[in-house]
Amino acid sequence: EAGVVQSPRYKIIEKKQPVAFWCNPISGHNTLYWYRQNLGQGPELLIRYENEEAVDDSQLPKDRFSAERLKGVDSTLKIQPAELGDSAVYLCASSKGQPGQETQYFGPGTRLLVL
């Protein structure tokens, strides 16, 4: 079974530029998560989707961050414009989202460096 796929793996941009990250979850997983991991810290949730609906986006900085999950499968996370403090690893995870099948599986992440 293929795992969570993310691209690109690395991205270097200048501040004020836009950037987008893509995630393909494990087949059959209805719930998709975007986390941000700052250096030396654990991941923190940005947004959670159940199918195509964003059910928890309370920690997403909505002035510059946006996300979508059209058709309830792949998802894109966008930052526009990027700031220096956005440098981090952006992790996508997915789960079946059903009682007893809630374990989250993570992709390899996208490492963003904003200069």
Next chain:
Amino acid sequence: GEDVEQSLFLSVREGDSSVINCTYTDSSSTYLYWYKQEPGAGLQLLTYIFSNMDMKQDQRLTVLLNKKDKHLSLRIADTQTGDSAIYFCADSPGSARQLTFGSGTQLTVLP
């Protein structure tokens, strides 16, 4: 708010046992997880325990949960150099909601 705490560093000799500790504050935690992160990689699920259990064993890994003290530990038997990584404890209230992670414990295995 919810908080998960871990010690930052642990060093052990190859072949010894490692014990990584974690405390959490959310009494509604339903699942508690251990993830492993190697340099430049994502998070690999190691094991998890449901909150009504107090122990789970999986090959070299033993998870102990003290729900009264909100304390979780991960014991790795016969630690190998390949076990060197950052280990994250995380809790979840269930219902596929978010995981709250600790800051991670850097395990270094010395030859």
